[in-house]
């Protein structure tokens with residue numbers, strides 16, 4: 001086999017796998033369909049740096065270590081203490097504290113794991129009461145983007161819930177400049193290592209680009225079409241999004257969890273003033289779309305949430321845009337499933353899969369990073385015929 005690796009897709013997974021493979025020696029070529037790299041990590045240009053969705057990293061795992069060791073996540077934004085005002089919507093009113101039942105779920109001494117085979121709503125209701133279970137599922141929708149998070153595997157949801165709401169040490173990180181900056185750094189590192197980057201190159205047939213092992217680092221739907229493999233499917237979220245810049249007002253919340261309906265509101269300029277003009281604040285809000293609900297209806301619910309969390313926002317708005325994310329917010333595991341059941345990284349015949357819907361642990365972007373590292377490791381081994389020299393991650 002020729003010692004050349006092909007990567008298809010120039011988002012987080014494609015760039016991480018290209019860098020990791022190139023660091024081990026082989027020549028790497030990366031093909032990206034768009035004119036710019038970044039995938040879902042792209043953002044709008046200054047002065048309003050709004051992301052397609054992804055904003056945060058968590059520093060409690062190997063995904064962060066890999067990025068940090070290469071200087072990719074240098075410069076973390078921290079909000080001023082006086083700006084950190086949380087909100088919880090309950091019974092259509094904005095409150096400053098969560099309900100007692102919910103608060104009990106985050107106390108120390110709670111179980112570390114939950115059953116894989118049971119749904120989260122049933123498991124959490126039996127332990128903490130139905131209302132607390134519902135509030136918890138709606139709160140963690142900030143990460144699942146799914147209107148019925150209670151139907152997912154208890155093990156899957158509980159792990160997310162504990163990482164977000166009850167971490168041993170707070171691990172959420174906002175990199176100054178946002179995800180786009182991290183992706184620019186990854187691109188620079190890939191070029192420095194000699195990765196050949198072919199943008200504006202949508203690959204429709206593997207035979208057109210194959211010189212050795214291939215890493216398909218596209219969204220799962222594109223991988224399904226490219227590999228002609230209908231089994232490449234997994235559950236993901238569906239939500240409407242609203243990016244909103246307003247003239248600053250001290251009543252604005254930093255973060256609000258909508259415990260009634262699963263909506264979420266977060267300010268991104270309080271911790272990183274570089275992403276909005278002086279005197280303005282930039283928010284992203286989202287609302288999960290219910291089964292059978294129209295996006296117009298979900299959007300109306302999202303607008304109502306924005307009215308609640310940003311008082312008088314209609315008179316203060318300076319910039320906004322709306323969006324929808326369906327099937328592209330990362331993998332969700334149903335009862336009976338774990339990450340090991342997702343589409344495998346190794347597809348056979350020198351083809352490997354990377355992305356946020358494949359068999360690797362973590363959540364969202366972390367799945368993309370870990371699967372990319374595994375795909376790169378296997379591709380290097382396939383390419384050189386020897387166990388690769390990559391550092392263990």
Ligand SMILES: Cc1cc2nc3c(=O)[nH]c(=O)nc-3n(C[C@H](O)[C@H](O)[C@H](O)COP(=O)(O)OP(=O)(O)OC[C@H]3O[C@@H](n4cnc5c(N)ncnc54)[C@H](O)[C@@H]3O)c2cc1C
Pocket residue numbers: 008009010011012013014031032033034037038039040041052053054055056057201202203204217218219222226241325328329330354355356363364365366368
């Ligand atoms: C609303 C929302 C919020 C999110 N929030 C977070 C968050 O806070 N933290 C987090 O970790 N993650 C978050 N995520 C998830 C995160 O954005 C993704 O996990 C990550 O960006 C996935 O990267 P990827 O490289 O796997 O896929 P992508 O970013 O989708 O990259 C795939 C690339 O492949 C290219 N491509 C597709 N088909 C072809 C082809 N045939 N030929 C060539 N190129 C092709 C595409 O153009 C694209 O550039 C969020 C996602 C959304 C939508």
